[in-house]
Amino acid sequence: MDAPDSSHLSELIALLPPGAVRTDAETMLEFGRDWTRLHEPRPLAIAFPASTEQTAAVVRWARAHKVALVPSGGRTGLSGGAVAHNGQLVVSMVRMNRVIGVSPADRVFRGQAGVTIKTVQDEAKRYGLMYPIDFAPTDTMQLGGTIATNAGGVHVLRYGMTRDWVAGLTAVIGSGEVLDLSVAVRKNNVGYDLKQLLIGSEGTLGIITEASVRLAAPPSETSLALLAVHTADDLLACAEQARRYGSAVLALEFWDNAGMTLSLGYLKRPPPSPVGGDSRWYLLGEFEGRDVARLWSLACQADRCCASALVEADEERAKALWQIRLKIGSSVAPYTPYKNDISVPVSALPAFLPALADVLGKDRAGERLVVWGHLGDGNLHINCLKPDAMPLPDFAAASRRVDDHVYDLVTRCGGSISAEHGIGLMKKHALSLMRSPPELAALRGIKSVFDPDGIMNPGKIFD
Numbered sequence: 001m002d003a004p005d006s007s008h009l010s011e012l013i014a015l016l017p018p019g020a021v022r023t024d025a026e027t028m029l030e031f032g033r034d035w036t037r038l039h040e041p042r043p044l045a046i047a048f049p050a051s052t053e054q055t056a057a058v059v060r061w062a063r064a065h066k067v068a069l070v071p072s073g074g075r076t077g078l079s080g081g082a083v084a085h086n087g088q089l090v091v092s093m094v095r096m097n098r099v100i101g102v103s104p105a106d107r108v109f110r111g112q113a114g115v116t117i118k119t120v121q122d123e124a125k126r127y128g129l130m131y132p133i134d135f136a137p138t139d140t141m142q143l144g145g146t147i148a149t150n151a152g153g154v155h156v157l158r159y160g161m162t163r164d165w166v167a168g169l170t171a172v173i174g175s176g177e178v179l180d181l182s183v184a185v186r187k188n189n190v191g192y193d194l195k196q197l198l199i200g201s202e203g204t205l206g207i208i209t210e211a212s213v214r215l216a217a218p219p220s221e222t223s224l225a226l227l228a229v230h231t232a233d234d235l236l237a238c239a240e241q242a243r244r245y246g247s248a249v250l251a252l253e254f255w256d257n258a259g260m261t262l263s264l265g266y267l268k269r270p271p272p273s274p275v276g277g278d279s280r281w282y283l284l285g286e287f288e289g290r291d292v293a294r295l296w297s298l299a300c301q302a303d304r305c306c307a308s309a310l311v312e313a314d315e316e317r318a319k320a321l322w323q324i325r326l327k328i329g330s331s332v333a334p335y336t337p338y339k340n341d342i343s344v345p346v347s348a349l350p351a352f353l354p355a356l357a358d359v360l361g362k363d364r365a366g367e368r369l370v371v372w373g374h375l376g377d378g379n380l381h382i383n384c385l386k387p388d389a390m391p392l393p394d395f396a397a398a399s400r401r402v403d404d405h406v407y408d409l410v411t412r413c414g415g416s417i418s419a420e421h422g423i424g425l426m427k428k429h430a431l432s433l434m435r436s437p438p439e440l441a442a443l444r445g446i447k448s449v450f451d452p453d454g455i456m457n458p459g460k461i462f463d
């Protein structure tokens, strides 16, 4: 891609309302990166369009001058997808935060791409409905960003991924054309489903500017239990007990002792009684039905697979318990974590967990490990924390060596090297483990149709 000269930038500034293109250092740093901290942000400028038309004008300008674009949402991504480290123009959706409306009859929310997931959830609640895509940074992550990453979260077990909830969308693709894929009916068999290609495309095909998502009826009553568990075998036995409750299981989340300690420190809270803070593992089960969590914890105690249990049916106290799980990510953030997000079939977990412990013991560089995730769907987040004294490049190289062992194990178990965070910059070196040469050729072919000049987030997912 060419570096645009200053007259090109003046032309862009003239295309957008006053103040919609910024180059001050603070904005460049804030909008030039996501939650990953392994690349130095170095954007050309940050553009803040407010409509689909303004976004299309930016893309056509970029195509004319061969300027690379980085679509940017809430910048909570964990794969470096929204990082502009190479002189790209960041196209931020923060000004595109208008709620277009909710249709309770269709159970559909429609909004601009920059609406936060918290806003979607709050709007749904006003109609007695819910949007089930849910995880920690709901007040920052955006509708467009979560669609572009096909985000998962804590309720995938019951409700599925973002892909399952997108009813329609509008996008400006790399050619500068607007695709209006907003027909939000359930039955719509009219050839290839182009919106599905944009879901999970990490900004490499186009910029999603508006979207409709389906809403669900919330569960009538829920209950929650936190179990303290001493061994990986017991963890899996407790998960197996939970599965007996079928679709009543809303979430099954786990974390290790290091995650418990860090999160409690972050929240400035004592260990929850009676489970305490000394167990090797913790397992949080959320269920539909007031009594199910209690029955589950009793069954686990009777089976001797859990050491102790805390059951919460009160909504506020249950929310406080959820915070321990949801704040683990924030609690590790100051330690420049190298994140690994993998999944294996649930049936492979009994073989996978002990093998993972062996693998993580290899090639370590003195970093601390924190492991947590969505055990119910076989999705583990393995985080290596950077030792203070270790330079960032050495830490990244050491972490990559751990990756190699983990990916080898994951692929042998029939799993995926990226469960929900995407490929971005962080995993493109390993994409060929998951994609055959014909698949890679097909991905590149699709990109060239949507983005003939390669201006959409180049260097992300693949080169």
Ligand SMILES: Cc1cc2nc3c(=O)[nH]c(=O)nc-3n(C[C@H](O)[C@H](O)[C@H](O)COP(=O)(O)OP(=O)(O)OC[C@H]3O[C@@H](n4cnc5c(N)ncnc54)[C@H](O)[C@@H]3O)c2cc1C
Residues within 6 Å of the ligand: 034, 035, 070, 071, 072, 073, 074, 075, 076, 077, 078, 080, 081, 082, 093, 113, 134, 135, 136, 137, 140, 141, 142, 143, 144, 145, 146, 147, 148, 149, 150, 151, 152, 153, 154, 202, 203, 204, 206, 207, 208, 209, 329, 330, 420, 421, 424, 457, 460
């Ligand atoms: C504490 C924490 C916990 C998390 N937990 C989970 C979890 O449980 N499950 C999970 O799936 N993820 C999780 N994530 C990561 C997750 O991918 C992001 O939080 C979210 O999906 C990204 O949304 P965003 O708006 O912040 O997008 P960004 O980070 O801004 O962007 C992500 C990618 O999408 C592209 N993009 C953004 N907006 C658009 C758009 N409008 N059109 C086209 N492309 C666009 C960007 O170029 C980039 O490639 C977590 C992150 C954090 C920080």
